[in-house]
Amino acid sequence: MNPRDAGAGAPLRGKRKASPGSVRRAFQPWNDPAAEPLVVFRNVTKRFDTVTAVDNLSLALYPREFFALLGASGCGKTTLMRMLAGFEQPDAGEILLDGVDITAVPPHRRPINMMFQSYALFPHLSVGDNIAYGLRREGLPRERIARRVAEMLALVKLDGLEKRRPDQLSGGQRQRVALARSLAKRPKLLLLDEPMAALDRKLRESTQFELMDLQSELGLTFMVVTHDQDEAMTMADRMAVMNHGRLVQIGPPDEIYEAPTSRYVAEFVGDINILEGRVASVAGEIVRVETAMAGAVELDEEAASLAIGEAIFVGLRPEKITLSHDEPAQVVNKVAGEIWDIGYLGDFTMVQVMVGGDDGQLLKVALANRTRRIERPFAWEDRVWLSWDVEAGLVLPP
């Protein structure tokens, strides 16, 4: 996770639906007790032999939501999606669509369509026939199918390529055909399995925004499954982090990034420094933590549940740390260290600082490269100071 990308998500979301703040107020069905969910997983469990892929999981998706399921490979996210499409049967629990139990409905009778990671375009059919495939299964009249295919081609900006075969298309074009094919039947829910995995980085970014525009334009519900956090954060209204068949945390992307509730989520989404420590005192909203490597650290946190002496982790994102040669004055949270490594990454530079002596801990600090000048304010083996606000640190349960 690059800090740059983390930042990129929020403002650009604004381009789509007014400002980020108003989005949250306008579209938050998950906080509205009266909202009817589109999809409900109720205590769903799925096992493969001895492996529990999905473990007693419950989840609700709301109409018009762009939901992202994020997790490492093998966390069960693909199984969850395949159960929704009907390719896997849960061993326990039920799946509801619009309040109706669809657990036993075979895939071809579900009003849910899927865009496959491999796109799964039929290689023996033309682009037009690929898009028409689902419509033909409905037995629609010829003209209506032709009209709908033309509509879909226009939607994904592939007009004129109807007669091509999938192998005559570029990767990006193939992805659009797959999208058009899965949207042609106007599904209630569109599942996207790693939709950007096969695209190169540049194409990925533009496609992400196009997909978001399409979703809000058509008013559809999307569920995207991905292991790529940039993708999830850029596109999703709400995302879930999955691990060992369970949902570890659900929430809007900024909440997941800025307020992870567990060390797993904090480390999985973005870069983070973890300091081990014990609660020294709690005064109002300020928690004081005695850490082994960085001394006393103060955090501005909801601290009601913390007990004095309790072992906790303090999480600190690299971009929230300031680096200086001189000891900063009037700052509570600061620690001295020595630069061990400098990684120049173009848009920013990642500096690794050893604190707490040579056998201490390496902390990552991200420095934005705001100018073109190749100045080198910091060099290897410099003695430096790290400092951060009381709002920067996170309390994470052990």
Place this chain on the structure above:
Amino acid sequence: MKRLGPGLIMALVAGFAFLYLPILALIAYSFNASRLVTVWGGFSTHWYGALMANEPLLDAAWLSIRLAFVSATAATVLGTLAALALARHGAFRGRTLFSGMVLAPLVMPEVITGLSLLLLFVSAQVERGFWTVTIAHATFSLGFACIVVQSRLAGFDRSLEEAARDLGATPVITFWTVTLPLIWPAVAAAWMLAFTLSLDDLVIASFTTGPGATTLPMRLYSAVRLGVSPEINAACTIMIGAVALVVIAASLLLKRDQLAGA
């Protein structure tokens, strides 16, 4: 490897010479005017004319072709079903026995397959002839057909079938609109293989045939036992030519298919 050493070129030349010289010699002598193989009596198509007048041989050839057509079709259908069963149906009851039975004919000596089927037909008191040979050939080609189709199914992207299901196709519609068109080259190859195996078989046919159903290999076999004759050379040349044409056509078709599909 960029360069081919002289050793490798030798290996290629010698290997292919070994494979092809005997066949070329056989073809050459089918055009020999002399009956004696030792003497080159000039170019002649005399033996082809004689062949066309050899009624029993022509009858046998026609019977073999019909038989190969029916048994190859049966073997391809059964072999494709077996390949689907093995590739798609996971662990069904009796799977080990099933795959064993599918693959056993591949390594089973033909004399045993032939003997065992004959004993079955005798016990069941079935009149032996065209149909018993057809069944026997279908049974032993089934495994070959299955392997060919299975290799294609192994490289088959399962998500294509899932995509069809997802778009509203029932399992049967999925098979006809997606699976079959995509494994078609393998199915065709399986059919050709089964056809050739049937056309080629002497041993199993000899065991399972009855009066009035003498296949081409059986006729050729009895002719060959009597000795070399340019007429047999002519018959062989025609068969080789037909096979070469079919194989070349098939490989061109396959190449076009690959160009269009890959």
Place this chain on the structure above:
Amino acid sequence: MKTGNGPAHRRGHLVVAVPYLWLLLFFLAPFAIVLRMAFSDAATDLPPYAPHFQGFSQLGEFIAALDLENFRLLGDDALYWQSYLYSLRIAALTTLIALAIGYPLAYAMASVPRRWQGMLLVLVILPFWTSFLIRVYAWIGILRPEGLLDIVLTGMGVTSEPLRLLNTEAAVLIGMVYSYLPFMVLPLFATLQKLDRSLLEAAADLGAPALTAFATVTLPLSIPGILAGSALVFIPAVGEFVIPDLLGGPDTVMIGKVLWSEFFSNRDWPLASAVAVVLLFVLVAPLALLQRARLARGGVA
């Protein structure tokens, strides 16, 4: 796939059931009959040869009625076990010679530029598609006295009198190697072609001369192909009938030919069945060994 529902699921069962029933009827049942026949009396009449199996209550009687005479005969008469051994010997020799010819050929094929490989592959397969009988027949024309080989050799002054190769063991071996060579080349080529050429470059980079690199990298990695090719040649070669019959002579008696003549000439069906049963065991043993070797290699196939 257990996602099927209702009628679709039942149709799914048909996919398994149809070939399954076919094989039970036309493969397993005949086999059971052969086994039963092998234990019955040599008779001149047609089946049913006794004994019949009439349920488990008569199991004792059934076993008592089993006639081991056929197998005793196979053991006592030197003709039979000698022809088993001879078949194994010929099959082993065929396999070795086919490997010696096929390996360099497959290696050379895998080394030519990729655009030529497809054509060479078709050229190797093509003889396989032509009739077995034709290929054997072609060699009769070459090997028989005053055949092509004699003409060429005497013409070149190498020999002065006919070699008389036809109807000898050499002729059988030539015919066998010729007929089974494609089966050896194909798996070898498949293995060698997949072999990553950069492995050889890595070996060279690490200081191995070409021959050492071949012996330490290429050869070990092509063992699966060698095993597969050898099995494809050896197994059918053991039971071969046509080649020893047409190219061999009175002293090249392979077991397939024995079975054939017991059946067609002597009309002793029970004895032919017993020969078949023993032949199967002879074949199953090396197959089982091969399978164990493959499993021991971690399932490299």
